[in-house]
Amino acid sequence: MxxxxxxxxxxxxxxxxxxxxxxxxxxxxxxxxxxxxxxxxxxxxxxxxxxxxxxxxxxxxxxxxxxxxxxxxxxxxxxxxxxxxxxxxxxxxxxxxxxxxxxxxxxxxxxxxxxxxxxxxxxxxxxxxxxxxxxxxxxxxxxxxxxxxxxxxxxxxxxxQPLLDDIDRLPYPAWELFPLDIYFRNSTFGFSEEGMAAKRRLDINASYGCSLICRFCFHLGIAGDMEYVQKDGQPDVRFGYKRAIRYHSPRYVVELVKYARSKFEIDFVSFLDENLMTMHQSSGKTWLTDIARLWIEEGLQPQCVRDGVPHDPERCSGIHWGGTSHATLCSPEVLKAIKAAGCSHLLYGYETFSARVMKTIGKGATPATNERSLRWTMEAGIRPIPNQMIGFPDEDFDSLRDNIAAWNRLGLQVKPFFATPYPGTEWYQTYKASILEQYDGNLEEFLLDLGDATKVTAVISKKFNAVELYGLRELMVLRDVRRIDQYEREWNRLHANTAGD
Ligand code: B12
Missing domain, CATH: 3.40.50.280 (Cobalamin-binding domain)
Structure with a gap:
């Protein structure tokens, strides 16, 4: 052996x-x-x-x-x-x-x-x-x-290698081999009150796949996204729009959580799934509601939710949880059901509130579905965490202003990430030549530069350079529309001679 x-x-x-x-x-x-x-x-x-x-x-x-x-x-x-x-x-x-x-x-x-x-x-x-x-x-x-x-x-x-068909055949993760005391010390999650109070959080991946084709996203070749092609006379991989949606049965998920609770005394579960709502849709709208029902039946429902009282970490028993949702795929019914089972926060990749830019990113959402899902999630008593990006290929002054207007309207506080062409994404392929050019042709320099998209790496915006993206993001966060307007006039003056190039 x-x-x-x-x-x-x-x-x-x-x-x-x-x-x-x-x-x-x-x-x-x-x-x-x-x-x-x-x-x-x-x-x-x-x-x-x-x-x-x-x-x-x-x-x-x-x-x-x-x-x-x-x-x-x-x-x-x-x-x-x-x-x-x-x-x-x-x-x-x-x-x-x-x-x-x-x-x-x-x-x-x-x-x-x-x-x-x-x-x-x-x-x-x-x-x-x-x-x-x-x-x-x-x-x-x-x-x-x-x-x-x-x-x-x-x-x-x-x-x-064909993907494993029946993922319920997978054993539970060997969590015990990892230094859990270190991870438990860092259990808190700033996304919700319950997450902030977590003392023993573990992550669980209940599904593989996402039905969406966001051009900035990559699915690790484990979502049916990977194709084998011939490139330069040899086999290579390519990442496209094909998908294989796989999810554990609600029974497997709940038994896994029960196992984690009995063995490691966890108090919070963070679902790693790319998008919980995809699975709910593709199961005929039963997956999440069945998980929620079993969660309650099997005694995992948090006491504070059951008794309808504010969360008190000293008194609450049961398991709170959070995950990733999607603007177009959620509904008030499913949100209500998962709240009852202890869901405390959901991440939403809203990316942008510009209808024009949204059409170019492959997400299938609109500013209206973004706003609706935010409202529904709050009404269900779940905290929505909106993600935003700037620096999309088609970013322009109007889209920056659309975002600020939406943040003001909805009362959102966000500092957007920079749209980043991580390897494996469609935008990495589309802009590869320009990305490499920004690193003097050195792919490794680009890889070493990549981080969590809070700083600019390779710019894929057709209009703005790195300096402009930093400045504009700052002005957006400060809601300084006046200076953004001023800079637009300046930009047009500077580029007057190159317009139409
Ligand atoms: C947990 C997670 C993280 C964790 C760390 C993960 C880690 N330790 O690697 C944290 C929170 C740090 C993180 C951060 C980010 N992440 Co992340 N993250 C995930 C997430 C939610 C789950 C990963 C996971 O466990 N998947 C399930 C398991 C089963 O898959 P897996 O670990 O990849 O393992 C399988 C194979 O890949 C392979 N494998 C993996 N490791 C090994 C090792 C060996 C030896 C072998 C043989 C095989 C193998 O075998 C496994 C079984 O098939 C995924 C989304 C998802 N659901 O997959 C995104 C994801 C991986 N993250 C992503 C991104 C973009 C980011 C961020 C850039 C986001 C951001 N803007 O902040 C940052 C990067 C931060 C930074 N500075 O580095 C992308 C991929 C990026 C890329 N090109 O590689 C993903 C796919 C999300 C997405 N769709 O966009 N992430």
Missing amino acids: AKVLFVNPVIREEDDPKHVPYGMALLASIIMREGHLVQVYDANAWRAGDDVLTQVVQADDWDVIALGGITTAYGAIKHIVGLAKALAPRALVVAGGGFLTSMPHDVMRLLPQVDVGVVGEAFLSFPELLRRVDAGNRDWASVRGLVWRDAAGASHLTPE
Whole structure:
């Protein structure tokens, strides 16, 4: 049986560690079930530096060192694989997750220390890879869903691994392998009163997929979004509009929460699902209401909701929760049902209140559906958390003003994110040449620059440059429409000679 060390790279260095890496926790559980020997070093939770990482890498004769994460973890991953390869040259370094899936060949080129990559969903490919390791067989070409390098250094993608059909077959995540005391210390979530009072929060992913085709979004190749295509004479991946919507049964979800409560005494659940409402729609509007009903029947309903009193963390029992909703897909009925089961907040990617820009982002929402969902959510007693972005390709002065007008009308306080073309998104593909140009052709510089979209990275706005985007965002937050108008006149004067170019 293989000795596997998982390393969770640091993500969002400027913030405390708040999320047990769910995919890694599931993979650990799956391979332990198959008999492999697993250790986890959670570098994100410990934030302990290279001394400890060195000790961990040298602590055993690992057969496999496995790591992964989203694109913004690229810098940390690069560092770890460099160290792992130098200190444990016998171990097979395996990477997976969104950072690799979005650009498998590029990552294999940029990180020669990675021996094999798992592309997209790893539930089947990773255990299959470990079976080969056990058998001393390194013929990766016959395992689906991998990217590997031949002796000459060229990377190869094996045929696609079909997504797991019945996800209820998945074991529960191996949360116990991660330093939960650190995560519990950072349980609070500023999105609702109940979230702020949380002391023992865990995350749960109840579904995979989203029916929407937002051009700034990426689904990690695990939502049916990934296609295999021929590019420059070799297989490659492309991310399109196809979707496979998969969700755990309400029974599985509620049993998982009960398990987490009995084993780890949790008091809050944060649903990682991309969009809970997609699943509710595609189940014939039963999924969330069934979860809510079972939540109550199985004794998970918070006491404060049941008794209709304000939340008092000292007295309240039961489990509050939050997740991500969608403006066009929610309804007063479902919001009321989930509130009764303890839903305290819902995130809404409203992105913009400009009808013109909205038509260009693929979300299918309108300013009216945004406003309606905000009202419905508050009426249901759930706190809506609106996300906004600026710097869309078609951003203009009118759309900035539309947003300010909506914030004033609705009483919203927001500081928008910058629209960012993360790898794997449609806008990354569309604007790739211009993105690379902004980094002197150096893809890795772009990857290392990516963060949480609170700062400008690659600009995709056709009209505004980085300096203008920073300035305009500040003026928006200050609601300074007068200066935005002034700058529009200035902008038109400056560009008078280039108009129509
Ligand atoms: C939790 C989460 C986070 C956590 C951290 C996640 C982590 N530790 O990697 C936090 C809150 C930090 C975060 C932040 C952000 N996130 Co986020 N996040 C998620 C979320 C909600 C859940 C991820 C998850 O657990 N999925 C379910 C599990 C099962 O999937 P998984 O972990 O990817 O694992 C599977 C495979 O990918 C693979 N795999 C993963 N790791 C490994 C490792 C090995 C060894 C192997 C073999 C395989 C493998 O196998 C697993 C099973 O198939 C997703 C949305 C979603 N529902 O997926 C977005 C998502 C990943 N985030 C995204 C984005 C855009 C962001 C932000 C930029 C958002 C923002 N503007 O702030 C920031 C980045 C912040 C920063 N400075 O780095 C994007 C993807 C970005 C990208 N191109 O990679 C997603 C897909 C949301 C979206 N649709 O836009 N996020």
